Amino acid sequence: MSAMQLYTIVGAAIFLLALHGLLMTTDSIRRLIAVNLMGAGTFLIMIALAARISPPDPVLHALVVTGLVVAISATALALRLITSAAIAQHSQDSENKGDGDLSEDVKP
Amino acid sequence: MSALLTWTSALPVLIILSSLIPGLLIFATPEHARTRRTVLNLTGIVVKLILVGLMLRGVSQGLEFRFELNFLPLAPLVLHGDALSLQFITLSSILWLATTIYAIGYLEGSPLRSRFFGYFSLCVSATVGLALAGNLVTFLLFYELLTLSTFPLVVHRGTPAALRAGRVYLAYTLGGGALLLMGIALLHALIATPDFVPGGYLLQHIDNYSLGFQVAFVLMIAGLGVKAALIPLHSWLPQAMVAPAPVSALLHAVAVVKAGAFGIIRVVYDVYGVEASTLLSLTQPLLWLAAATMIYASVRALQQQDIKRRLAFSTVSQVSYITLGVALAGPVAAVGAIVHLVHQGLMKVTLFFCAGNFAETLGIHKVQEMDGLGKRMPWTMAAFSVGALGMIGVPPIAGFISKMYLGMGALEVDQPWVVLVLAGSALLNAAYFLPLLYRGWFGKPPAKGWKEDNFYGQRFETHWMLLIPALFTAVLSILVGVFAGSIFSPLGWSELIVSREFVQ
Amino acid sequence: MTYALVSLSVPLFCALLLTLAGPKLDSRHAGQIAIVCSALSLVAAWFALMQMAELNQTILLELGGWESGLAIRLRLNPLSSLLLLFTAFMHVLIGVYAAFSRQGVSRDFWPLSSFLHGSLAALWLSADLFNLYITLELLGLTAVAMVALAGKKAYKPAANYLILSLVASLFYLLGVALIYGRYGSLDVVLLSLQTQSDLLTRIALLIMTAGLMLKAALWPLHLWLPAAHANAPTAVSALLSGLVVKGPLFILFLLWSEVAPVDLAQQIGPVLAIAGMIALVAGGLSAMRSPYIKTLVAYSTVAQLGYAMMALGLLLTWQLPQMHVALWLFVIAHGLAKATLFLAAGEMQATLGTKRISGLRGATQTVPVAMFAFAVAGGSLIGLPPSGGFLAKWVLLQPLLSEPQNWPWAFGVLLGTLVSAAYIFRVVAISFDRARINPPDIRPDRVGHWLALLPALMVWGMALTGDWLIQLLAGSSV
Structure with a gap:
């Protein structure tokens, strides 16, 4: 087995494990971590594929860099949203304590 | 778009606009501006009648009225005024006049009149558009618009019963519209849908697509049969009786039911053509269906104790006379069918006006309550009698003429059993109408007085705007029967149409 | 250019x-x-x-x-x-x-x-496949931020939306990487000349399809959509339903009609078409059962995307350019109609102070313009002539009806029409209830109501340009 194949398989395994984790948890932070792991798997596969020729393909490296930028900014946004949602939920819970939830929220 | 807009191409559009524009303006009219609304209504009607008169003259001289606008590939929007469309337009325009006057009187003082008359005008525009439609796609367009513009009228009262009836009405008519769309799209996919031609345009393709044509026919007749109230698609009509009386008149005589029947005439004569329909063995099942509807609905009418419901089932039965005449596929029966389109409209609108008068004046809704009505409301009762006797087929009222032609037509195409069906239906008609007349004229008025008595001691037996339209249509029903021999009577005009349809 | x-x-x-x-x-x-x-x-x-x-x-x-x-x-x-x-x-x-x-x-x-x-x-x-990935991410992030504009209550749906959106993008990205690894190119036009139906290409295309279907909320990956679209501010809901879900649909279209080899496209076609038919009915039924106005409108997006997916699936199955016309007509007609539906729903909610459909009793009197707008736009979703929705349905139906063996598909369209009519008129019928009117909380905002009507009038006006639109789109078929 070549190094390239090994890394590809490892990347795919990380991707699938992370997907499994994503589907199995409901906690937002855990799900976000799972998404990041899926990203890591994808990037690993991309870097492995870049090594299929010699010298390694610079286009894929460039794509990975771009992908990382996207992933970081998306994660930042997600973290901000998740914490805000948690704070909003917390304050709502303390407001509604005792009198039940009568609000007409649109539920999925 | 056509290069030049001449008066002959503009006229069909103007006829539609003459009710559409007043309709839109009425929507914008404040509720209390009663005079403005009435003026708008009447102006629209007068303009429409003048335009229709112009077109009648033009068509009898052989002028071509055609308007075209790009729409779908190979299926432009076409408005085309031919003899058959004029038959329908003239009927609906004249009845629009009568019904509008009636409605103004009927709804006096009730809320939401601007909305009511707005949709009323839209409904007439859709009907006229449907009559003028020059091909199937255009027909479909107005057919759906008719559904949409009548729905608010059916639910006008906004009561739970009205809403229930409205939902049933929509379920039936939108379902029917979807089937009609499928049928038309199927036909278009097979051979495109050019303008309606007397004698149809299918015959040359009949060998290649007979299955497709048959399926399309079934789909279209099912779609049209909903509005024409063929069994088993008729149930919406008696339920829609909860609507105000002018709406019932509109549904039964002027627009909706007629739109279905008119569509069946168009499909059989101007799309399939009598020859192709017979070759595809489509007319015989339609004939059976129409005959069954006639008898079944008459029997059901006999069981009804509510006057309006009895009239509703009578409509179901009477409209299938038109389908029956079409399905007989002979020229004489065709005359009967086309003329009955007008005759049934006049007589049935009279009956509904009268039923509305009974309800509004004395609060009478049931057959048993009609005893002695003739003494309190002789004029209305007389008009009612004209309508009822005409439905039975007593000469010289309009209904007699249509039945005679239908009977002769049946014999002409060698289907004598249809004469038996007609006779049976006439007997049943008599059985469910004569008791009403007997009670009205010879029954004793209730000893403790009427349930309610509005307009008592006034100049007329009821509000004049309720009485005049009923008398007007009753007189018309007699006149079209008496002067049936003249060329400008509905009968003379129908013969003109049929001579063009069957000339090939 | x-x-x-x-x-x-x-x-x-x-x-x-x-x-x-x-x-x-x-x-x-x-x-x-x-x-x-x-x-x-x-x-x-x-x-x-x-x-x-x-x-x-x-x-x-x-x-x-x-x-x-x-x-x-x-x-x-x-x-x-x-x-x-x-x-x-x-x-x-x-x-x-x-x-x-x-x-x-x-x-x-x-x-x-x-x-x-x-x-x-x-x-x-x-x-370019990677460029498309970038635009997709940009679209997703912006959309999430816009959902969050609705305030605290929307943070949770927005966070969920973001996570789903990221997962979908990663699926797509993984597919792109595999394609690049196999062919050394990302350009759609170049790839269309190279691709072969081998295992790696299949896997890559399937992964990308799953991601794109998730993003476009195509059945059965649509479950996130109602929550996200119904919780966003009114104007944002309109943009999300009318435009944003069409982006991934466009990529899906490029992928299968250009990048994928024809034999693979023909294999996936029926699957997509059947999913579309199910979406049409299942989405419609969900809309029919929904107790909330905005959720109904959101489910109707799921249903209407079924038409588009059906058109795409049949386009691939039969390689018929006409379907391409139907697909994009659906997209445009749906976008305009959906804008009105969301704007009208938002206006009615605000005026009547209720999110429930049952709160719309008497809406034809209390909020006549908004209700009329809702009905008019709904008419296009049903496909009543002469609306844009009708135009699209007509083009879709033509090839379905011309051969008897295709008639079952047409039956699916008929079913979809009936279901959409049912959920639209469910709302319209309630609004005519005069017996138990729900009085408005505030004076209706006339400007807002009329502006909500505007896109609906546009979608009916589309019919006038129907012939031209069809020819234009037919000219650009691949």
Whole structure:
């Protein structure tokens, strides 16, 4: 087995494990971590594929860099949203304590 | 778009606009501006009648009225005024006049009149558009618009019963519209849908697509049969009786039911053509269906104790006379069918006006309550009698003429059993109408007085705007029967149409 | 091509400007700038479309002057120019609504909506798989931020939406990597000449399809959509349902009609078409059962996307260019109609103070214009003539009906029509209830109601240009 194949398989395994984790948890932070792991798997596969020729393909490296930028900014946004949602939920819970939830929220 | 807009191409559009524009303006009219609304209504009607008169003259001289606008590939929007469309337009325009006057009187003082008359005008525009439609796609367009513009009228009262009836009405008519769309799209996919031609345009393709044509026919007749109230698609009509009386008149005589029947005439004569329909063995099942509807609905009418419901089932039965005449596929029966389109409209609108008068004046809704009505409301009762006797087929009222032609037509195409069906239906008609007349004229008025008595001691037996339209249509029903021999009577005009349809 | 680039860059610059200006600009001025930029973009898109209608061919542009293969290529054809125009048009309509209706929007709406406009424009013009990934991400992030504009209650749906969106993008990205690893190219046009139906290509295409279907909320990956779309501010819901879900659909279309080899496309076609048919019925049934106005409208998006998916599936199965026309007519008609539905729903909610459909009793009297707008737009979803929805359905039906063996598909369309009629008229019928009227909380906002009606009138007006639209789209079929 070549190094390239090994890394590809490892990347795919990380991707699938992370997907499994994503589907199995409901906690937002855990799900976000799972998404990041899926990203890591994808990037690993991309870097492995870049090594299929010699010298390694610079286009894929460039794509990975771009992908990382996207992933970081998306994660930042997600973290901000998740914490805000948690704070909003917390304050709502303390407001509604005792009198039940009568609000007409649109539920999925 | 056509290069030049001449008066002959503009006229069909103007006829539609003459009710559409007043309709839109009425929507914008404040509720209390009663005079403005009435003026708008009447102006629209007068303009429409003048335009229709112009077109009648033009068509009898052989002028071509055609308007075209790009729409779908190979299926432009076409408005085309031919003899058959004029038959329908003239009927609906004249009845629009009568019904509008009636409605103004009927709804006096009730809320939401601007909305009511707005949709009323839209409904007439859709009907006229449907009559003028020059091909199937255009027909479909107005057919759906008719559904949409009548729905608010059916639910006008906004009561739970009205809403229930409205939902049933929509379920039936939108379902029917979807089937009609499928049928038309199927036909278009097979051979495109050019303008309606007397004698149809299918015959040359009949060998290649007979299955497709048959399926399309079934789909279209099912779609049209909903509005024409063929069994088993008729149930919406008696339920829609909860609507105000002018709406019932509109549904039964002027627009909706007629739109279905008119569509069946168009499909059989101007799309399939009598020859192709017979070759595809489509007319015989339609004939059976129409005959069954006639008898079944008459029997059901006999069981009804509510006057309006009895009239509703009578409509179901009477409209299938038109389908029956079409399905007989002979020229004489065709005359009967086309003329009955007008005759049934006049007589049935009279009956509904009268039923509305009974309800509004004395609060009478049931057959048993009609005893002695003739003494309190002789004029209305007389008009009612004209309508009822005409439905039975007593000469010289309009209904007699249509039945005679239908009977002769049946014999002409060698289907004598249809004469038996007609006779049976006439007997049943008599059985469910004569008791009403007997009670009205010879029954004793209730000893403790009427349930309610509005307009008592006034100049007329009821509000004049309720009485005049009923008398007007009753007189018309007699006149079209008496002067049936003249060329400008509905009968003379129908013969003109049929001579063009069957000339090939 | 110049016009198209203007149409793309104006909203992008506008977005940057509004972001940099930050709180220095108040909401009103920001709104004015954004609307003017959308309008400029609209004009440019119009010129691009006219140019395309005349030339009727594809223009390719290599960015940065690199040679093909290395350069990122943009592509303009009648379809992409029409979509540019459509996007700009929707932004103008909804921007005007957001600026002038009483409901209004927060200041942050404007830079985000400009970003959304720019990223969509870039998406329509891209012909490079990785570039499409970037636009997809940009679209997703902007959309999430816009959902969050609704305030605290929307944070949770927005976070869920973001996570789903990221997962979907990663699926897509993984597929792109595999394709690149296999063929050494990312350019759609070049790939269409190279691809073969081997195992790796299959896997890559399937992974990408799963991601895109998730993003476009195509059945059965639609479950996130109602929560996200129903919780967003009114104007945002309209943009999300009307435009954003169409982006991934476009990529899916490019992927299967161009990149994938024909035999693979023919295999996936029936699967997509059947999923579309199920979406049509299942989405419609969910809409019929929904107790809330906005959720009903959101489920109707799921259902209506079924039509588009069906058209795409049959396009692939039979390789029929006519289906391509139906697909994009559906997209445009649905976008306009859905804008009205969400705006009208939002206006009615605000005026009547209820989110429930049962609260719409008497709406024909209390909020006549908004209710009328709802009904008119609904008519296009049902496909009543002569609306845009009818146009699309008609084009879709033609090939289905011409051969008896295809009639079962037509039956699916019939079923879809009936179900949409059922959920639209469920709302309309309630609004005529005069016995138990739900009185309005506040005086109706006339401007907002009339602006909500505008897109619905447009979708019915589409019929007048029907012949022209069909020919334009037919000319750009691949």
